[in-house]
Amino acid sequence: MLAGVGIAIGGVAWPAFAGDPAIASGAPRLDSGIDVSWHSGTVDWHAVRTAGHTFAYLKATEGVDLADPAFSGHWRAARQAGVVRGAYHFYVTEDDPEAQARFFISKVVLEPGDLVPVVDVETVGHGTPPGLAARLRRFCDLLEAHYGVRPVIYTSPTFWDRHLDDSFGHHPLWIAEYGVDSPTVPEGWERWHLWQWQEDATIPGVEKGADVSRVNLELGDLAVLMIPEPPSD
Numbered sequence: 642m643l644a645g646v647g648i649a650i651g652g653v654a655w656p657a658f659a660g661d662p663a664i665a666s667g668a669p670r671l672d673s674g675i676d677v678s679w680h681s682g683t684v685d686w687h688a689v690r691t692a693g694h695t696f697a698y699l700k701a702t703e704g705v706d707l708a709d710p711a712f713s714g715h716w717r718a719a720r721q722a723g724v725v726r727g728a729y730h731f732y733v734t735e736d737d738p739e740a741q742a743r744f745f746i747s748k749v750v751l752e753p754g755d756l757v758p759v760v761d762v763e764t765v766g767h768g769t770p771p772g773l774a775a776r777l778r779r780f781c782d783l784l785e786a787h788y789g790v791r792p793v794i795y796t797s798p799t800f801w802d803r804h805l806d807d808s809f810g811h812h813p814l815w816i817a818e819y820g821v822d823s824p825t826v827p828e829g830w831e832r833w834h835l836w837q838w839q840e841d842a843t844i845p846g847v848e849k850g851a852d853v854s855r856v857n858l859e860l861g862d863l864a865v866l867m868i869p870e871p872p873s874d
Contacts (some may be wrong), residue, residue, distance in 0.1 A: 669698050671725060671863055675844055675851040676837070679711035686715075686722035688846025691693040698759055703747050704733035705740040708748055727756025727758055729795065734762075734769040738776040742783035751788055753870045758784055759793040759815060765804055774806045781812065790868060793834065801827035813865050815854070834866060840867075 647809040671780060673693055678700035689697070695720050699711040712728070719726040730745040749758065760780060763764030765773070784792045795815040796805075815835035819822040824836045855861065 652858050664805070671866065672725070672858065673833075674698070674725075674854050675842075675847070676700070676854065677711075677715065677847065677851045678709050680849065681711075681851050682848025684718070684848070685717060685846035686718045686724055689719075689844060690722045690724050692845040692852075694724065694844065696727070696756060698727045698729050698756065698854075701728040701730060702741075702745045703731035704736045705744050707731075708744075712748070724813065725754070725756060727759060729759035729761050731761045732771055732777065732780065733766060734764070734776075735766045738780035739783060742780050742787075745784065746787050751868045755868045756866055757790040757793055757813070757868060758788060759795050760784070761795045761869045762805070763796055763800055763817070774805060774808065777805070778808070781809075788868070791865075795835075795837075796827065798825040798827045817852075833862065834860065 672695055674696035674731065675689065676698040686697075692832050697715075699712055699715045699719065701712045702708055712719050716726060716728070720736075728745075728749045728751070729740065732741065745758070751758065762777060762779070781794075791812050793813040793815050794809055795817065797817045805827075810829040814826070814830045814832070815827065815833040815837065816824040816833045817837040817840075819838060819840060824833055824838070826833055834857055835854050836857065837852050837854040841850045844851045844853070844854045856866070
């Protein structure tokens with residue numbers, strides 16, 4: 642458990658923040674959430690929702706050819722259980738960004754009310770060519786052109802500041818940092834939107850555990866995390 646005062650729901654605690662503008666604005670309640678892949682084992686999404694986890698990011702793809710075999714089942718079942726769902730792509734730095742974007746798009750159909758897509762950038766592979774930032778930008782631009790929203794970038798502050806630059810601050814930020822009272826914001830951003838504060842936690846309904854994140858409710862602007870309804874005629 643993190644230091645300081647926290648709130649506990651379903652046996653999970655996270656740092657307390659003042660206010661809940663998501664509820665006040667009538668937006669879906671987004672507070673505690675998890676992310677899972679096939680490595681998490683079986684998931685009872687109703688148990689996850691009962692435990693207080695209101696959103697989930699599900700691994701969809703990795704690189705140019707690795708589709709998570711559990712994604713489609715999780716995708717349907719999470720929605721049926723009332724868990725706000727989103728999909729993420731594990732970015733492989735050696736692979737072509739356009740091919741990675743096409744692969745993700747081929748596997749993930751997003752609907753209004755889903756979470757915006759995430760690109761997980763956390764390792765640099767052997768043989769990665771120069772120009773990592775430019776290639777990642779190309780990947781993000783292709784997802785934005787297809788889905789009409791800017792993808793969230795998931796990373797750790799140490800990794801980002803070591804390997805990338807400050808030109809991505811217009812993207813929502815999902816920061817992974819553990820054992821701290823508040824996360825460090827990497828270069829280029831002024832704020833975080835999601836904070837993965839606990840890894841491999843024991844979660845009711847998840848066979849092998851999952852990471853736990855919370856939304857920055859102090860922002861008062863959670864629309865950036867959601868696929869919008871299409872404009873009315």
